[in-house]
Amino acid sequence: METFIRNSGAVNVGPIERMVSVAAGGVLLARGLRHRSTMGAVLAFAGADLLYRGTTGRSYLYQLLGVSSVPRKNERTPLIYRQGIRVDHAITINKPAAELYQFWRQFENLPTFMDHVLAVRITDATHSHWIARGPGGSRIEWDAEITADVPNQMIGWRSLPGSEVATAGSVYFRPAPGGRGTEVKVEMQYLPPGGILTALFAKLFGEEPEQQIREDLRHFKQMMETGEIPTTEGQPVGPSMVESSRGWQVREREAREARTRMPGTEEAA
Amino acid sequence: MKAACWYGTEDVRVETVSDPAILNPRDAIVKVTRAAICGSDLHLYGGYIPGMKHGDILGHEFMGEVVEVGKSNGLRVGDRVVVPFAISCGNCYYCQQGLWPACDNSNPNAWIVEKMYGYSAGGLFGYSHLFGGYAGGQAQYVRVPFSDVGPLKVPDSLTDEQALFLSDILPTGYMAAENCNIKNGDVIAVWGCGPVGQFAIKSAFMLGAERVIALDRFPSRLRLAQQQGAQPLNYEEVDALDMLRELTGGRGPDACIDAVGMEAHGTDLVAMYDHAKQTLHLETDRPMALRQAIQACRKGGTVSIPGVYTGFIDKFPIGAAFGKGLTFKMGQTLVHKYMRPLLERIERGEIDPSFVISHRLTLEEAPQAYRMFQQKRDECMKVVLDPWTAPVYNTAVA
Numbered sequence: 001m002e003t004f005i006r007n008s009g010a011v012n013v014g015p016i017e018r019m020v021s022v023a024a025g026g027v028l029l030a031r032g033l034r035h036r037s038t039m040g041a042v043l044a045f046a047g048a049d050l051l052y053r054g055t056t057g058r059s060y061l062y063q064l065l066g067v068s069s070v071p072r073k074n075e076r077t078p079l080i081y082r083q084g085i086r087v088d089h090a091i092t093i094n095k096p097a098a099e100l101y102q103f104w105r106q107f108e109n110l111p112t113f114m115d116h117v118l119a120v121r122i123t124d125a126t127h128s129h130w131i132a133r134g135p136g137g138s139r140i141e142w143d144a145e146i147t148a149d150v151p152n153q154m155i156g157w158r159s160l161p162g163s164e165v166a167t168a169g170s171v172y173f174r175p176a177p178g179g180r181g182t183e184v185k186v187e188m189q190y191l192p193p194g195g196i197l198t199a200l201f202a203k204l205f206g207e208e209p210e211q212q213i214r215e216d217l218r219h220f221k222q223m224m225e226t227g228e229i230p231t232t233e234g235q236p237v238g239p240s241m242v243e244s245s246r247g248w249q250v251r252e253r254e255a256r257e258a259r260t261r262m263p264g265t266e267e268a269a
Numbered sequence: 270m271k272a273a274c275w276y277g278t279e280d281v282r283v284e285t286v287s288d289p290a291i292l293n294p295r296d297a298i299v300k301v302t303r304a305a306i307c308g309s310d311l312h313l314y315g316g317y318i319p320g321m322k323h324g325d326i327l328g329h330e331f332m333g334e335v336v337e338v339g340k341s342n343g344l345r346v347g348d349r350v351v352v353p354f355a356i357s358c359g360n361c362y363y364c365q366q367g368l369w370p371a372c373d374n375s376n377p378n379a380w381i382v383e384k385m386y387g388y389s390a391g392g393l394f395g396y397s398h399l400f401g402g403y404a405g406g407q408a409q410y411v412r413v414p415f416s417d418v419g420p421l422k423v424p425d426s427l428t429d430e431q432a433l434f435l436s437d438i439l440p441t442g443y444m445a446a447e448n449c450n451i452k453n454g455d456v457i458a459v460w461g462c463g464p465v466g467q468f469a470i471k472s473a474f475m476l477g478a479e480r481v482i483a484l485d486r487f488p489s490r491l492r493l494a495q496q497q498g499a500q501p502l503n504y505e506e507v508d509a510l511d512m513l514r515e516l517t518g519g520r521g522p523d524a525c526i527d528a529v530g531m532e533a534h535g536t537d538l539v540a541m542y543d544h545a546k547q548t549l550h551l552e553t554d555r556p557m558a559l560r561q562a563i564q565a566c567r568k569g570g571t572v573s574i575p576g577v578y579t580g581f582i583d584k585f586p587i588g589a590a591f592g593k594g595l596t597f598k599m600g601q602t603l604v605h606k607y608m609r610p611l612l613e614r615i616e617r618g619e620i621d622p623s624f625v626i627s628h629r630l631t632l633e634e635a636p637q638a639y640r641m642f643q644q645k646r647d648e649c650m651k652v653v654l655d656p657w658t659a660p661v662y663n664t665a666v667a
Binding site for chain 2: 092094180181211214215218221222225226227228229230231232233234235236237238239240241244245246
């Protein structure tokens with residue numbers, strides 16, 4: 001996963017705000033440099049940051065929060081270049097490109113292997129409505145349109161403005177050399193609701209977008225090659241340590257430990 | 270049903286668990302008639318393999334009768350089958366190339382192994398969550414995924430004990446010998462005279478070896494190797510490298526088979542060093558047998574490794590291997606490839622694999638069986654478990 005939270009990001013500060021930033025930054029820097037104290041250093045640093053933000057038009061904070069004060073020229077482009085999360089992943093599937101393309105192009109099929117996508121409804125030839133599980137068990141919906149469609153080779157899509165999640169991506173189907181099947185490559189970029197901070201927060205709780213997309217592609221491969229997705233969910237397993245046949249030893253040890261922790265008992269000595 | 274479950278290092282318990290159910294269209298449920306404990310199960314028992322969870326059902330050597338099949342399946346209820354330990358989909362590039370255990374699709378936890386190995390091999394029965402976390406066959410019933418690919422129907426003319434080892438150790442020993450690319454006049458040295466070593470010895474002769482030298486430290490195992498026609502060499506009594514040189518007219522064995530793997534034993538200082546490092550978790554595998562095999566092998570020879578390794582080793586003599594231009598052959602056995610031809614050899618009477626069995630016990634006795642096998646007590650060589658009879662306790666195994 002690449003999260004573009006460094007200053008290499010796109011301009012996300014509007015023109016008026018940039019002018020204000022330059023003016024305020026200049027004043028702070030000048031005042032900070034006059035006072036040779038801790039306070040002066042803080043002021044100078046804040047001033048320098050504002051100056052940077054004003055002159056380059058890039059704000060690290062805005063990027064973290066996933067916001068921008070740049071007026072949108074083209075409302076059809078929901079994603080600002082290099083903003084959000086980008087995932088690239090490739091997998092080789094032992095099936096012809098045409099078969100894979102056709103299965104993918106029927107978007108209603110996608111929930112069978114995309115863990116987070118709950119349902120896809122086709123609204124017209126190029127538009128569809130998506131419902132997915134979001135970070136922290138939330139539910140997100142968006143409308144998407146097909147931006148490119150080359151039969152048996154690639155599909156491109158992006159979400160429409162006003163969606164809860166801004167996403168764009170493409171999938172390519174290219175024959176692998178020597179009869180090894182088809183190389184399927186997904187390039188995806190998205191800005192989750194709440195910005196990158198939310199995504200980083202979700203990552204803390206084990207919801208990592210790159211891992212999800214890798215597993216989705218693996219499930220796509222399993223589905224296409226074998227007709228099923230291997231699982232062990234629902235298979236038998238022995239009872240827990242405490243409930244198992246020798247659990248009395250565990251229970252006894254736990255009881256003993258509990259008694260030792262209690263002051264005043266004989267075993268505490 | 271009853272099943273042998275793992276609860277920690279040297280802690281196997283027989284528990285009552287729910288019966289397995291069909292989870293996918295290509296699944297089958299097999300009523301287990303015989304299951305065996307494998308030497309590689311001892312790596313799990315000893316706590317050397319990561320990714321085990323409390324309650325995991327053990328066992329990857331089993332056979333039985335199909336009692337239920339999923340929607341799309343080549344098997345029929347009532348079929349008597351022996352099941353390969355590796356789970357293979359039959360559709361991916363690797364399965365189609367005949368590299369069955371390298372299956373791309375059968376390990377639901379492939380991402381964990383990818384972090385360790387770069388790419389993941391397929392799933393295995395009862396062999397930790399690294400290899401799929403599939404419930405194993407030391408149980409009364411077992412769910413067999415992709416059952417249209419792996420299980421082999423067993424003719425009525427063969428007994429369970431004759432067919433059972435097609436699931437793993439017979440193909441493993443055979444492939445170890447085949448990997449030696451045996452030519453006229455070749456001398457093969459086999460480290461480890463457990464069941465896989467015994468089958469490797471037998472197979473080396475079947476494939477035309479001139480002589481086989483068998484190394485171990487247990488007299489009973491060396492005796493059995495001798496009965497197969499091998500020359501026994503007890504490495505605790507003589508210097509193995511000197512003796513191998515002497516027995517091969519100073520040339521060294523043409524091929525060396527390491528049928529020991531990651532829990533090897535040794536007599537020298539380096540062996541003590543490996544024991545210490547493994548105990549301190551500074552090294553996952555103890556490669557004494559492998560080092561000796563590399564050292565002993567003649568120039569341009571082959572080192573064939575059926576013994577299991579899972580992690581990292583120290584002091585690998587790459588210089589000796591490079592200097593002598595050795596060929597290394599290793600990996601999980603291509604069971605699917607060898608099952609049928611070996612079944613035919615059994616039918617023709619060329620080999621009766623049941624000669625390795627030392628103990629016939631019930632599933633209920635699995636905990637004692639594991640302990641006995643680990644400690645090599647009572648000349649334990651191979652334990653076969655019957656999941657359906659009540660135990661008749663005898664003091665020898667308790």
